[in-house]
Amino acid sequence: MRPTEDLVQEHKAIKVMLGIMKKIADDISVNKRADGDDIDRIIDFLRVFADKCHHGKEEDALFPAMIVAGMPQKTGPIAVMLEDHALGRKYIRDLEAAVNNYRAGQPAEIIESAILNYVDLLRGHILKEESILFPMADRILSEETQDQIAGRFALVEEEVIGHGIHERLHELLEQLQQKYQSV
Numbered sequence: 212m213r214p215t216e217d218l219v220q221e222h223k224a225i226k227v228m229l230g231i232m233k234k235i236a237d238d239i240s241v242n243k244r245a246d247g248d249d250i251d252r253i254i255d256f257l258r259v260f261a262d263k264c265h266h267g268k269e270e271d272a273l274f275p276a277m278i279v280a281g282m283p284q285k286t287g288p289i290a291v292m293l294e295d296h297a298l299g300r301k302y303i304r305d306l307e308a309a310v311n312n313y314r315a316g317q318p319a320e321i322i323e324s325a326i327l328n329y330v331d332l333l334r335g336h337i338l339k340e341e342s343i344l345f346p347m348a349d350r351i352l353s354e355e356t357q358d359q360i361a362g363r364f365a366l367v368e369e370e371v372i373g374h375g376i377h378e379r380l381h382e383l384l385e386q387l388q389q390k391y392q393s394v
Contacts, residue, residue, distance in 0.1 A: 214273055214360040215345040221265045222337050227384055228256055229333055232326045234391045239323040247310050249390070250322060252383055254310070257303050260380045261333070264372050266296045272363035273348060280351040288344045295336040302329040
């Protein structure tokens with residue numbers, strides 16, 4: 212499997228989480244209440260699966276290989292992706308702060324806003340990666356380089372994320388999907 216195909220598979224899980232988050236934001240809009248514990252679990256998923264694992268694979272393996280193959284780092288698609296990653300991390304911190312403020316008595320709408328910022332960013336980010344960046348990577352990276360990247364991806368999974376964590380996060384995703392999208 213090409214490294215970009217692995218990343219697209221991860222996008223599928225991230226898109227499911229974005230759908231769950233959108234449903235939670237819609238519920239907050241109507242009910243003016245939020246489940247802070249579920250949102251804490253979502254934050255954990257975003258930090259570990261979307262950022263540390265998925266974005267980590269891109270930043271530590273895919274992007275450097277594309278730069279070596281001639282893609283500019285400071286401008287163009289890679290620069291845009293890195294800006295999106297940084298903004299996504301900020302939005303996760305904003306969401307965490309919103310949950311804490313909600314628990315301290317502020318209205319749930321602060322969570323709704325933080326969720327929607329992240330969902331909008333990531334949906335656009337995934338579209339850019341799948342329609343622009345990944346096809347470019349597939350064109351410019353040799354098969355040998357892609358094999359090396361795939362090996363680095365496996366190391367990220369095992370050494371950075373840790374054994375069994377990926378599976379735990381997919382279980383969490385399934386639990387939240389049942390709770391929020393089975394209605």
